Each structure stands twice: as C-alpha cells, then as structure tokens.
Amino acid sequence: MVGALDFLERARILARNLPEMQSNLNFPWLIYNAYKTMVRRNVNMEKLKDDYFLTNISRRQSAHLQKFPDTKLINLGIGDTTMPIPKSITSSMVERADALSTIEGYSGYGPEQGEKALKDAIANTFYGDLGIKSSEVFISDGSQTDISRLQLLLGSSVSIAVQDPSYPAYVDTGVVVGQTNVFQESEGKYGNIEYMKCFADNDFFPDLSTASRTDIIFFCSPNNPTGSTATREQLAQLVEFSRKNGSIIVYDAAYAAYISDDCPRSIFEIPGAKEVAIEISSFSKFAGFTGVRLGWTVVPSELLYSNGFPVIKDFDRLVCTCSNGTSNISQAGGLACLSPEGLKSIQTIIDFYKENARLIIEIFTSLGFKAYGGKNAPYVWVHFPGKRSWDVFTEILEKAHIVTIPGSGFGPCGQGYIRFSSFARREDIIEASWRLKNLYS
Amino acid sequence: MVGALDFLERARILARNLPEMQSNLNFPWLIYNAYKTMVRRNVNMEKLKDDYFLTNISRRQSAHLQKFPDTKLINLGIGDTTMPIPKSITSSMVERADALSTIEGYSGYGPEQGEKALKDAIANTFYGDLGIKSSEVFISDGSQTDISRLQLLLGSSVSIAVQDPSYPAYVDTGVVVGQTNVFQESEGKYGNIEYMKCFADNDFFPDLSTASRTDIIFFCSPNNPTGSTATREQLAQLVEFSRKNGSIIVYDAAYAAYISDDCPRSIFEIPGAKEVAIEISSFSKFAGFTGVRLGWTVVPSELLYSNGFPVIKDFDRLVCTCSNGTSNISQAGGLACLSPEGLKSIQTIIDFYKENARLIIEIFTSLGFKAYGGKNAPYVWVHFPGKRSWDVFTEILEKAHIVTIPGSGFGPCGQGYIRFSSFARREDIIEASWRLKNLYS
Numbered sequence: 001m002v003g004a005l006d007f008l009e010r011a012r013i014l015a016r017n018l019p020e021m022q023s024n025l026n027f028p029w030l031i032y033n034a035y036k037t038m039v040r041r042n043v044n045m046e047k048l049k050d051d052y053f054l055t056n057i058s059r060r061q062s063a064h065l066q067k068f069p070d071t072k073l074i075n076l077g078i079g080d081t082t083m084p085i086p087k088s089i090t091s092s093m094v095e096r097a098d099a100l101s102t103i104e105g106y107s108g109y110g111p112e113q114g115e116k117a118l119k120d121a122i123a124n125t126f127y128g129d130l131g132i133k134s135s136e137v138f139i140s141d142g143s144q145t146d147i148s149r150l151q152l153l154l155g156s157s158v159s160i161a162v163q164d165p166s167y168p169a170y171v172d173t174g175v176v177v178g179q180t181n182v183f184q185e186s187e188g189k190y191g192n193i194e195y196m197k198c199f200a201d202n203d204f205f206p207d208l209s210t211a212s213r214t215d216i217i218f219f220c221s222p223n224n225p226t227g228s229t230a231t232r233e234q235l236a237q238l239v240e241f242s243r244k245n246g247s248i249i250v251y252d253a254a255y256a257a258y259i260s261d262d263c264p265r266s267i268f269e270i271p272g273a274k275e276v277a278i279e280i281s282s283f284s285k286f287a288g289f290t291g292v293r294l295g296w297t298v299v300p301s302e303l304l305y306s307n308g309f310p311v312i313k314d315f316d317r318l319v320c321t322c323s324n325g326t327s328n329i330s331q332a333g334g335l336a337c338l339s340p341e342g343l344k345s346i347q348t349i350i351d352f353y354k355e356n357a358r359l360i361i362e363i364f365t366s367l368g369f370k371a372y373g374g375k376n377a378p379y380v381w382v383h384f385p386g387k388r389s390w391d392v393f394t395e396i397l398e399k400a401h402i403v404t405i406p407g408s409g410f411g412p413c414g415q416g417y418i419r420f421s422s423f424a425r426r427e428d429i430i431e432a433s434w435r436l437k438n439l440y441s
Numbered sequence: 442m443v444g445a446l447d448f449l450e451r452a453r454i455l456a457r458n459l460p461e462m463q464s465n466l467n468f469p470w471l472i473y474n475a476y477k478t479m480v481r482r483n484v485n486m487e488k489l490k491d492d493y494f495l496t497n498i499s500r501r502q503s504a505h506l507q508k509f510p511d512t513k514l515i516n517l518g519i520g521d522t523t524m525p526i527p528k529s530i531t532s533s534m535v536e537r538a539d540a541l542s543t544i545e546g547y548s549g550y551g552p553e554q555g556e557k558a559l560k561d562a563i564a565n566t567f568y569g570d571l572g573i574k575s576s577e578v579f580i581s582d583g584s585q586t587d588i589s590r591l592q593l594l595l596g597s598s599v600s601i602a603v604q605d606p607s608y609p610a611y612v613d614t615g616v617v618v619g620q621t622n623v624f625q626e627s628e629g630k631y632g633n634i635e636y637m638k639c640f641a642d643n644d645f646f647p648d649l650s651t652a653s654r655t656d657i658i659f660f661c662s663p664n665n666p667t668g669s670t671a672t673r674e675q676l677a678q679l680v681e682f683s684r685k686n687g688s689i690i691v692y693d694a695a696y697a698a699y700i701s702d703d704c705p706r707s708i709f710e711i712p713g714a715k716e717v718a719i720e721i722s723s724f725s726k727f728a729g730f731t732g733v734r735l736g737w738t739v740v741p742s743e744l745l746y747s748n749g750f751p752v753i754k755d756f757d758r759l760v761c762t763c764s765n766g767t768s769n770i771s772q773a774g775g776l777a778c779l780s781p782e783g784l785k786s787i788q789t790i791i792d793f794y795k796e797n798a799r800l801i802i803e804i805f806t807s808l809g810f811k812a813y814g815g816k817n818a819p820y821v822w823v824h825f826p827g828k829r830s831w832d833v834f835t836e837i838l839e840k841a842h843i844v845t846i847p848g849s850g851f852g853p854c855g856q857g858y859i860r861f862s863s864f865a866r867r868e869d870i871i872e873a874s875w876r877l878k879n880l881y882s
Binding site: 324 | 475476477478479480481482483484485486489491496519521522523524525526527528530531532534535538539541542543544546547548549550551582583585586588589593594595596597598599610613614617618619656657684686687688689716717725729731732733734743744745746747748749750755758759761762763764765766767768769770771774864
C-alpha cells in the first residue's frame with residue numbers, strides 16, 4: 001500500500017510527538033504497550049482543567065451516599081428543577097408526540113432556526129415592545145449549547161471578559177475554542193481572560209472604570225451564582241462601556257423570569273443595546289425544562305462586526321451547519337408555556353421557588369451570616385468569612401448532609417462563598433433549615 | 442470612564458481593520474453609517490461558502506412553488522422522512538411527557554452523556570457481540586451535532602480526509618474550526634482537505650494506495666449521497682490504512698439499518714477498529730426521528746492520542762462542557778425503538794423506503810441511465826453523462842416539478858450526478874416515475 005506510511009516515516013512522526021509523550025509519562029492512563037494513533041491531542045482540550053467542578057460535586061455526593069446510605073441527603077447544589085411541569089404544557093407535548101404516529105400529524109426536519117410559531121411567540125412574549133423580530137430569534141436545545149455555539153462563531157482570536165464569579169461554561173468553552181492561555185493555579189484563572197470582580201462591596205456589579213477592553217463580555221443577570229441582578233442604571237453603564245469599546249455583550253438572561261422589581265428582564269430594554277448585544281435564554285429554569293431541553297438566542301440584525309458584516313448572518317450559517325434543529329416535541333411544549341394559561345401556571349412555580357429562596361435567606365440572616373441574591377433569582381449566595389468554599393462545602397455535606405456548591409468553583413472571587421439553590425421541594429428546604437440551624441447556631 | 446477607549450485609541454483599532462473593511466466595500470450588507478463593533482469577523486466563518494447548498498435548494502423550491510402555485514411538487518430532495526413513527530414508540534414519548542406533570546414522574550437534568558437505560562440498549566442492540574460498553578456510548582440530539590462536536594474536540598491542527606462526494610457537514614464543520622484553507626472555486630474544493638475520489642469506476646470506494654495520510658478520515662457507509670456501501674473487505678482495508686498511518690476514522694453509520702446483505706453495519710465489526718475509530722449514528726433515518734432529534738456517538742476507550750491520552754476522556758469532558766444532555770422525551774422514544782416490538786415495526790418502514798429506492802432504480806435503468814446505491818441505502822445516485830448537476834436539477838424541477846439534489850453539492854466528483862431520496866410516500870414515487878418517464882424517454 002503506497003499511501004500508507006513506511007516504518008521510517010512513522011518513526012519520524014512519533015519522534016515529533018516524543019516530548020509531549022515524555023511529559024505525560026507519569027500519567028496513570030498511559031498504557032505503554034497499547035496501540036496509539038498519531039493524532040495529537042488538541043492543545044485546547046489539554047488546557048481545560050480535568051474536573052468540571054459540578055461533575056466533581058456529583059462524585060462527592062455519590063461518595064457521601066455510599067458512606068451514609070441511610071441518610072436523607074438534601075440537594076441544594078446544582079440548579080436542577082424539582083416541580084412538575086404544569087399539565088397544560090405537558091399536554092401539548094403529549095399531543096405532538098402522539099400526532100407523530102399519524103400521517104397528518106407526522107413531521108420530519110423542522111427549520112434549523114426553530115419553528116416559526118415558537119419564534120413568533122418568544123418575540124412577542126419577551127420582546128414585544130423592544131422591536132426584536134421573530135427572525136432574530138434562534139431556537140436551541142438549551143443555553144449550554146448556545147454558549148458553545150456562540151464561542152465557535154466568535155473563534156479563537158477574540159478576547160473575552162467574564163463576571164467573577166460566573167457560570168463556568170463561558171470560560172470553559174472559551175478554553176475549548178482556543179481563546180485563552182493555560183490555567184494559573186496560583187491565581188485560579190486562565191490566562192487572557194478578563195475576570196471582572198463582583199463582590200458585596202461593589203454590589204456584585206463590576207467596576208467598569210478599571211476593566212480592560214475585550215472583544216466579548218459575558219454577562220449574566222440575574223447572576224448565577226450570586227443571585228444579584230443588575231439595575232437599569234448598571235446595564236446602561238454596561239451598554240455604554242461596550243459601545244465605547246466596540247465590544248459585544250453576550251447577555252445570559254436564563255433567570256430573567258425570576259425578576260419581580262424594575263430590573264430589566266432583557267438587555268434590549270437598554271437603548272443602544274441591539275448594536276452591541278446578543279441575548280441567550282432558556283426554558284429550563286423558567287418552565288422546568290431542564291430535562292426537556294429548550295432555549296433560544298437573540299441576535300439583532302443591527303449587530304455588526306468591525307467590517308460591517310452582520311453577526312446574525314454568520315450565526316444563521318453556523319446554526320444550519322452544526323445542527324438539524326431542536327426536538328419538535330420540546331418546541332410544542334415551549335409554545336404552550338407562552339400561552340396565557342401556560343404563563344400563569346409557570347408563574348406559580350417561579351413564586352414557589354422564590355419563597356424557598358426567601359426561607360434560605362431568612363435562616364442564614366437569623367444565624368448572623370450575610371446572604372445575598374434570592375430576591376430576583378433562585379440562588380442564595382452566602383458568605384462564610386475567613387473560610388474556604390470547599391471546606392464549608394465539606395462541612396455542610398458531612399455534618400448536615402446537604403449538597404451545596406462551593407463558590408470558588410465559579411471563579412476566584414467566589415472564595416469563601418457557598419451557593420444555595422432554591423430549586424427544591426418545600427419539605428427539603430424546611431428540613432435543611434433545621435439542620436443548618438443545628439450546625440451553625 | 443477610564444477603562445473605555447478614547448477617540449484616538451478607537452481610531453487606531455478601526456485603522457487596523459481598515460484593509461478588511463475596504464475589501465468589503467462592495468458588499469450589499471455594508472451600511473456605512475451604522476454603528477459597528479470593533480470585533481473582527483471570525484476568519485473561519487469568512488472562509489465558509491455563503492450558501493449551504495441544501496438551504497439553496499430550499500430557496501429554489503420555494504421560488505418554484507411561487508411560480509407554479511397549482512403544481513404538485515414532489516420532494517425527492519433532502520432526506521426527510523415521511524412515514525409516521527410506529528405507535529408503540531410514540532406511546533413511550535407520550536407517557537414520558539405526561540409523567541413530567543407529576544411529582545413521581547418529573548425529572549430534571551439527566552446525565553450529559555445520556556440515560557443509562559438507552560446507552561445500555563444501544564450497546565446491546567447494535568454492538569452486542571462487538572465488545573462496545575455502555576459507557577462508550579454518548580447520546581446526542583443527532584449526528585449533525587455530534588459531527589461539529591467531534592470537530593471541536595479534534596481542533597484546528599488536525600488534517601482531514603473526506604469521501605468525494607460526501608455529506609457537506611464534515612467539510613463545513615472543518616472549515617468552522619479552522620482545519621482548512623480557503624475555498625478554491627476552480628477546483629470546487631477547500632484547501633488542506635484530502636478529497637478521496639469515489640466514482641463508479643472504483644465502486645465508490647477510494648483508492649487508498651494514492652490517498653495522502655491525514656489525521657482524521659471521515660467515512661460514511663452506507664454513503665450519503667452515493668448510496669454505496671463498503672464491503673467487509675473494503676472496510677478492513679480502511680482500518681489497515683488508518684492503523685498504518687496512525688489516523689482516526691470518524692465513521693458515520695447513520696444509514697446502517699438499511700443494510701440487508703453481509704456489509705458491516707458498524708466499523709467495529711472490523712478487527713482492530715476500536716483503536717482507530719469513532720462511530721456516529723442516529724435515530725433519524727432509522728426510526729423517522731428527523732424531527733424528534735436523537736443520535737449517538739461511540740468512542741472506544743482503546744482509542745488513544747499520540748501521547749497515549751484516551752480520546753474518550755476528552756470527549757466526555759467536551760460533552761459535559763457543551764451540552765446539558767438530550768431531551769428526556771426523545772430518549773424515551775429511542776428506548777422504545779430498541780424493544781423487540783419497536784425494532785420490528787421500524788423494519789417495516791425501512792423496507793418500505795427500500796422498496797421506494799428499488800422503484801427509482803427501476804425507472805432510471807429502464808430509461809437507460811446508470812443508477813447506483815439504493816440497495817443498502819435510501820438514496821439512489823443517478824449519472825447524467827455530459828451534463829452538469831445543477832442543470833439537471835433545474836430541468837427536473839422545472840419540467841417534472843420534482844425536487845432532487847444536485848450531486849456537485851456533495852463534492853467535485855458528484856458533478857453530473859443527481860441524488861434521489863426514497864423517503865417519500867409511495868404515491869409520490871409512482872407519480873414521479875411517470876413524470877421522469879415523460880421527461881427522459
């Protein structure tokens with residue numbers, strides 16, 4: 001076979017990879033005698049820290065359950081919804097699924113960008129007065145997918161900023177597409193990312209007067225993990241900052257439905273935002289669709305690259321290249337969420353989770369801790385001064401059998417904090433309150 | 442605001458981008474007075490040809506319908522399934538969707554890699570004797586997503602080979618992640634991709650003795666678009682070629698269920714393949730899930746990068762970073778497909794589409810054309826010697842009101858061919874036969 005490599009050529013390629021192989025000699029997974037391909041591991045994947053910290057928490061949780069099999073573990077950790085989806089919404093999915101077994105009701109590929117009826121409903125419900133068009137809405141199977149797709153769109157050459165602390169997906173997908181340098185253990189940061197510090201003293205809103213310019217600013221409000229929500233004035237500052245710098249804001253509004261005061265629910269409420277912002281959102285925390293999978297992204301046609309090319313044209317092309325659309329059954333569910341009846345029943349669930357959040361704040365306040373967030377968000381962010389997050393996590397897990405999230409997993413500024421999720425059943429919140437009182441009073 | 446750019450700094454950044462802006466001055470979308478960000482368009486997106494050709498076909502189809510509103514257009518174009526999903530399968534989805542409205546039946550986030558029951562069922566049903574473990578199966582919302590995810594995994598530094606012709610997603614996603622050079626109009630190819638010629642004379646299997654070594658080989662069998670299926674002997678050659686070159690095969694088995702002779706249904710039937718291959722597959726064409734969205738990827742733990750690091754570890758990390766799992770309702774449907782009853786009912790539909798393919802072959806053979814594929818695949822690949830694919834496409838659309846796919850869209854070697862899809866209703870196939878007979882006899 002002429003095309004195949006001869007022995008010498010193969011030896012040459014192996015030699016090229018030798019330094020890399022040697023540097024890994026002490027890795028436990030290296031099986032010396034095994035056949036290896038000659039494909040080099042992606043340097044970006046190599047940069048990515050081994051443990052996605054939420055996976056790490058799952059492991060700790062499983063280990064704890066093995067150690068204490070008779071304990072009732074309460075999960076206030078990952079933001080996983082627990083309340084059933086209102087019947088009017090599941091009925092729509094039932095109907096759609098059932099129709100797929102009939103000649104008249106069967107449908108195959110839908111538009112990659114999503115079904116028009118759902119896009120229309122999203123544009124009307126969430127952006128009715130803001131001038132966002134249905135064609136600027138792209139349906140997906142969730143925000144996590146959209147974040148990685150946006151990163152693929154933007155590519156390796158852009159610089160990014162994130163709130164510190166923030167949801168790890170922005171940083172991790174940035175590492176994967178090659179926007180960052182290696183992780184610096186001493187600082188708990190990847191190189192070439194602007195970490196915008198958010199802590200109690202600045203009301204969890206970054207000091208933009210000291211922030212460096214980046215091409216992209218990931219901004220999540222209501223914030224995960226701090227639960228803080230940017231005011232209209234703060235978001236106006238952010239938009240002004242972006243316009244001056246020619247940056248693009250990727251605005252994560254996944255928790256917007258939890259806002260009950262005057263804070264904006266969409267970045268597009270701020271004048272001038274359409275020329276500098278993309279908004280991603282989701283049915284997960286809004287309607288309990290964490291398992292059903294449905295989200296959306298808004299890319300305004302006014303948003304242009306430096307050469308004048310519309311970002312929406314590239315995003316459309318990318319969506320058509322990387323996906324074949326979102327499940328038609330999930331989309332039927334999404335549409336039902338946005339009917340008057342659907343919206344009303346969803347609000348009941350949101351109110352329920354928010355009452356949970358209020359109870360969590362109450363217990364910690366009564367114990368003398370500072371507890372933030374929870375008002376416009378399903379997360380409560382509690383400060384344990386002088387302690388390290390993972391130590392507090394371990395203490396609460398081992399002594400109160402409650403799973404939480406160590407704040408340091410969201411960025412260096414999360415050190416000393418713990419995130420409590422309110423997506424639990426009421427009896428679990430009450431039981432957790434007792435246990436925490438026992439532990440800390 | 443100190444952090445924001447002053448006028449001079451902004452002018453400097455704009456100047457840097459000026460050559461790019463000037464080169465685009467004649468673009469129709471350039472709105473001179475509009476605000477532009479200072480974010481440069483991703484060079485990889487710039488390389489990507491504007492028209493995803495399947496989108497182009499949709500446009501042509503819509504235009505034709507506008508021109509001839511009273512015509513019954515028959516779609517033998519994109520491979521979109523038309524037969525309803527068997528009731529036993531939709532019932533499972535109905536049940537799962539309905540249960541989401543109850544406390545006991547509700548479930549939120551599932552494992553990013555997919556539900557264990559479905560992974561077990563896939564491992565048993567498709568890889569029972571081949572030693573593929575459930576933990577090596579990753580569930581997704583379809584092959585298109587998996588292809589782009591694999592490309593993100595492999596990164597911009599790898600070299601790739603594709604069959605010519607082949608499904609455009611391999612090439613397009615390669616362009617997006619930065620593996621290729623610009624598109625060369627004269628050749629109809631992107632630079633830095635090995636296009637492995639497949640035509641009638643080589644039985645649509647590439648001549649590996651003349652193929653250059655690449656890191657990655659995308660290989661689809663039964664092939665889309667040619668409908669040809671690699672034999673056991675041919676796949677053994679491919680595996681040997683990859684082992685000698687240290688390459689990784691990304692094997693697309695989306696049409697494997699259509700094989701009814703001795704051709705392998707999985708690359709893992711070939712000894713030694715686990716150390717050089719990844720397999721992607723889908724419920725779309727197997728069970729009519731084009732709209733429901735469900736697929737899977739197998740990454741054997743034996744597959745190692747040149748430094749000995751297991752590919753599966755990086756893929757697992759990437760799946761957890763870029764997704765929050767696949768719709769639980771779709772997964773319930775997938776599980777039902779793999780029950781004895783589900784498999785039996787699906788086979789009836791596959792046989793139906795294959796009978797359609799046989800009818801398409803019959804009509805073209807009777808008209809004196811050479812028609813390939815169709816035997817182990819839902820696609821028939823018809824040669825129109827001396828003609829250009831888009832001309833034939835236009836002729837068939839305008840004169841017979843049938844939508845097809847021009848072969849040249851799948852690669853330069855597809856020139857002069859047309860792909861006919863058998864995913865149509867029987868009456869449409871029969872009507873199309875009459876029209877084609879009228880046109881070509």
